[in-house]
Amino acid sequence: MIVNRVTATFVMLVLAGLFQATAQAQDETSDSSYYGDLRNVDQRMLTRAAGDGNNFLHTNGNYEQTRYYPASQINTENVGKLRPAWIFQTEVVDSMETSPIVVNGIMYVTTAFNHVYALNARTGEEIWHYKHDMGPITTYCCGPNNRGVAVHGNKVFMGTLDAQLVALDARTGKQIWSTQIADPEFGYSETMAPSVANGKVLIGTNGGEYGIRGFVKAFDTETGELLWTFNTTAENSVGVWATHDATGRDMHRDIEAEKAALQEAGDPYETLGGGVWQNPAVDLETNRVYFVVGNPSPDLDGSLRPGDNLYTDSLVAVNLDTGEYVCHFQYIPHDVWDLDSVSPPIITTVKDGNGEDVKGILHGGKTGHVYVNKASDCSMIRFSEAMVPQEDMWTLPTADGARMLPGANGGVEWSPMAIDPTERLSYAINLHQPMTYTVRSTPYPEGKLWLGGSFDVIPEEQQWGNVTAVDYDTGKISWQVRTAQPMIGGVLATAGGLLFTGEGNGLFKAYDSKNGSELWRFQAGAGVNAPPSSYTVEGKQYIVVGAGGNAQLNYKRGNNIIAFTLAD
Amino acid sequence: MRPLFFLTGKASMKIAFGLLAALLATGAAHAEAEFDVEAAAGQCAACHGAEGLPSDPAIPIIHGQEFFYLYTQLKDYAAERRANDIMSPMAAQFDRSQMKALAQYFSDKSWPAIQTKTQEGDAQLAQRAMSRGQCSACHGEWQGDSRIPRAAGQQPGYLEKTMKDFKNEVRLNAAAKISVMKKVEDDEIEALARYLGDL
Numbered sequence: 096m097i098v099n100r101v102t103a104t105f106v107m108l109v110l111a112g113l114f115q116a117t118a119q120a121q122d123e124t125s126d127s128s129y130y131g132d133l134r135n136v137d138q139r140m141l142t143r144a145a146g147d148g149n150n151f152l153h154t155n156g157n158y159e160q161t162r163y164y165p166a167s168q169i170n171t172e173n174v175g176k177l178r179p180a181w182i183f184q185t186e187v188v189d190s191m192e193t194s195p196i197v198v199n200g201i202m203y204v205t206t207a208f209n210h211v212y213a214l215n216a217r218t219g220e221e222i223w224h225y226k227h228d229m230g231p232i233t234t235y236c237c238g239p240n241n242r243g244v245a246v247h248g249n250k251v252f253m254g255t256l257d258a259q260l261v262a263l264d265a266r267t268g269k270q271i272w273s274t275q276i277a278d279p280e281f282g283y284s285e286t287m288a289p290s291v292a293n294g295k296v297l298i299g300t301n302g303g304e305y306g307i308r309g310f311v312k313a314f315d316t317e318t319g320e321l322l323w324t325f326n327t328t329a330e331n332s333v334g335v336w337a338t339h340d341a342t343g344r345d346m347h348r349d350i351e352a353e354k355a356a357l358q359e360a361g362d363p364y365e366t367l368g369g370g371v372w373q374n375p376a377v378d379l380e381t382n383r384v385y386f387v388v389g390n391p392s393p394d395l396d397g398s399l400r401p402g403d404n405l406y407t408d409s410l411v412a413v414n415l416d417t418g419e420y421v422c423h424f425q426y427i428p429h430d431v432w433d434l435d436s437v438s439p440p441i442i443t444t445v446k447d448g449n450g451e452d453v454k455g456i457l458h459g460g461k462t463g464h465v466y467v468n469k470a471s472d473c474s475m476i477r478f479s480e481a482m483v484p485q486e487d488m489w490t491l492p493t494a495d496g497a498r499m500l501p502g503a504n505g506g507v508e509w510s511p512m513a514i515d516p517t518e519r520l521s522y523a524i525n526l527h528q529p530m531t532y533t534v535r536s537t538p539y540p541e542g543k544l545w546l547g548g549s550f551d552v553i554p555e556e557q558q559w560g561n562v563t564a565v566d567y568d569t570g571k572i573s574w575q576v577r578t579a580q581p582m583i584g585g586v587l588a589t590a591g592g593l594l595f596t597g598e599g600n601g602l603f604k605a606y607d608s609k610n611g612s613e614l615w616r617f618q619a620g621a622g623v624n625a626p627p628s629s630y631t632v633e634g635k636q637y638i639v640v641g642a643g644g645n646a647q648l649n650y651k652r653g654n655n656i657i658a659f660t661l662a663d
Numbered sequence: 664m665r666p667l668f669f670l671t672g673k674a675s676m677k678i679a680f681g682l683l684a685a686l687l688a689t690g691a692a693h694a695e696a697e698f699d700v701e702a703a704a705g706q707c708a709a710c711h712g713a714e715g716l717p718s719d720p721a722i723p724i725i726h727g728q729e730f731f732y733l734y735t736q737l738k739d740y741a742a743e744r745r746a747n748d749i750m751s752p753m754a755a756q757f758d759r760s761q762m763k764a765l766a767q768y769f770s771d772k773s774w775p776a777i778q779t780k781t782q783e784g785d786a787q788l789a790q791r792a793m794s795r796g797q798c799s800a801c802h803g804e805w806q807g808d809s810r811i812p813r814a815a816g817q818q819p820g821y822l823e824k825t826m827k828d829f830k831n832e833v834r835l836n837a838a839a840k841i842s843v844m845k846k847v848e849d850d851e852i853e854a855l856a857r858y859l860g861d862l
């Protein structure tokens with residue numbers, strides 16, 4: 096921490112006050128913590144987060160990313176009495192995708208353009224506010240979003256739109272270190288929340304729309320030093336010239352033309368895209384990190400990128416310590432529709448093809464399928480029934496635009512799924528947004544938007560969304576509820592038998608996770624397009640969610656963080 | 664600094680070429696001297712406005728525009744990725760650091776207010792176009808950010824010309840916009856231009 100001499104005294108006094116305030120907060124809330132003094136988040140807490148009914152320590156709840164919260168004080172019997180406990184208004188009225196993180200009564204939320212707030216989770220009172228000093232060059236799609244922080248030790252970590260990773264002091268919000276992850280002029284940016292495991296900050300990159308070379312990187316939590324990089328586009332990205340996707344449908348590739356293009360131009364891996372938009376799942380038992388890789392660049396023009404374009408549109412596992420490749424499974428080889436893999440993977444026990452329990456990986460695809468893969472070798476066990484209409488898959492994009500469903504936003508977009516491991520159900524929110532796919536070949540534009548055409552919404556056709564529960568042991572849809580608008584944001588399941596998710600029209604709803612019955616709703620006044628979290632302070636369970644709308648689908652913007660608890 | 668190709672009248676062309684010649688001479692005489700950003704920027708004022716209000720509806724406002732967008736456009740003019748008879752040679756005389764200085768100079772200025780008259784039905788047509796093209800995914804609330812230019816309060820004549828130039832493949836330096844704009848009808852473009860100008 097660096098302060099100038101003039102303000103040093105003042106800052107010291109303020110810090111002293113903050114430390115005192117924090118200490119008081121600890122005194123008031125320490126008994127409610129199952130694991131003791133949580134001012135510092137240690138590895139044991141992060142490891143055991145799935146059973147922690149007081150805190151919310153990971154973007155998706157725990158390393159397995161189940162978004163299944165173990166507290167049940169708020170449940171199907173009493174959720175009708177859920178009321179706002181407090182509303183905090185941030186300084187930034189724009190697209191909000193943050194997952195609130197809660198550590199022993201202190202909540203960390205982020206906004207568009209990389210503000211971070213520490214709040215008293217019981218009252219909503221602001222403790223500190225960090226505003227990132229954004230560099231002059233940013234290049235990002237799709238909105239100035241940020242999905243939240245990671246926590247470890249006394250630090251809070253955030254990726255930024257200008258492709259930096261910053262570490263803040265959790266008590267004061269002062270920057271401890273920052274490091275440049277990649278060059279924003281060439282399309283690299285950060286909107287995902289980082290993850291922390293065994294002293295490493297893990298983070299991917301945006302940029303699949305700008306001809307980047309994607310990656311997942313690991314940085315030292317203490318120093319910010321780069322420890323390893325896994326490039327998500329392989330130097331030999333050709334693969335096996337697969338003619339069918341994971342579900343067995345013909346993709347109508349012109350393999351001979353692709354081979355000729357490869358001969359002429361070589362492997363396209365340096366500008367092949369492959370962003371990683373969302374958090375990896377971490378398996379400490381096997382020391383593996385599982386993540387999904389986004390679309391190849393340019394999105395719609397396959398003529399410039401012959402081959403399967405490994406590892407785009409894939410599930411990938413790497414070693415946590417070294418970043419070395421372990422296994423992968425490609426859902427869509429040579430994707431020319433941007434129906435890629437974005438929603439974060441989930442580790443859970445699933446039935447394999449013989450009905451035996453095995454460690455599995457779930458991923459909700461933009462195709463509208465929930466894919467179930469085997470953790471040991473990444474191979475696919477099954478895929479679910481389609482959660483949204485699929486028509487004319489895989490019709491190739493044309494110069495005039497060809498209609499095919501789903502549209503390029505999904506299915507399941509970046510929105511994290513949740514599961515209920517007791518019911519063996521996964522929960523996904525989906526979009527139905529009919530589009531046409533147009534191809535127009537243009538050369539690599541050095542960091543500018545590089546779609547190779549366009550995906551255009553068909554204004555005459557109705558759009559809608561749904562909430563869908565899938566039995567991941569069978570792939571069958573268990574229940575489904577339609578919503579008025581395409582869904583984007585995220586889901587939280589709880590041990591109280593509840594499922595929480597929000598909509599672009601401002602509605603935040605609770606469903607019975609067994610059958611999809613709507614049990615409660617609240618009108619937030621702006622789009623609820625962020626994943627909810629839960630926590631418990633002083634014996635009271637809360638549900639918290641951001642209501643700031645969404646840039647991608649142009650849902651009404653706002654600036655509210657709203658925490659709910661049961662009325663007395 | 665932005666295109667002068669809208670200056671079709673003889674008088675306008677004379678002004679433009681006169682300015683160009685003056686600027687070229689200035690550049691030659693002071694090639695080794697410290698870059699005088701005020702002097703360089705002064706050459707832009709005749710068209711883009713000394714106070715930021717352009718002299719013609721089809722000339723863009725550059726006062727208060729995003730730094731990185733302006734810098735990128737200057738680079739593209741110089742490299743003829745955004746080919747223009749006037750702007751390309753003007754931009755080509757600056758090196759990258761001078762382009763950055765000019766971009767910063769204009770970016771630091773305040774965006775001027777303009778008067779725009781919308782027509783009945785503009786908002787609906789604009790919304791239809793914006794929905795089809797998923798414009799908000801990049802342009803957000805139209806205020807601009809770094810690589811994305813501010814379009815809110817921009818000159819409708821310039822916005823209309825730009826969108827039609829994309830559609831008709833006249834402007835080529837943002838290829839992704841061409842496919843998008845080809846799906847938008849001309850009346851929607853005109854309505855969208857007025858709608859954005861009025862924001």
